[in-house]
Amino acid sequence: MTKTFAVRGDHIQLDQLLKAANLVTSGGEAHAAVEAGLVRVDGHPESRKRAKLRAGQRVHFNGEDIVLVAAT
Template sequence: MPITFAVRGDHIQLDQLLKAANLVTSGGEAHLAVEAGQVKVDGKPEQRKRAKLRPGQRVSFDGQQIVLVAADD
């Protein structure tokens, strides 16, 4: 079952998303996961730790899938 994550503003950085979704315990752990090629964005490996992600995108990591949606502001 995918995790739905509401993005406040126009984007969230990949490393911040992994931490905010409680998939890693620190920014350093997020950076290591991205560098190791363990994170996919829209089905493709993502190597940019601070990639700007927007509503509508999907992130896969460690068997979990995160679907980004716009926050109701």
């Protein structure tokens, strides 16, 4: 399933995105998922918990795809 997420400002951190998109219930759960190599950004595994994500990027986690778009 693919969702879109509007990024307000220049970027959103990966851990914050996972929480805001309701893919995890806590920051600790987000950090654990990233550390375990379960999160992919633009098709590549992402190991930085606080990676800065911008509009146009795609995140895949737990069977969900999130496409980041610029907030209007």
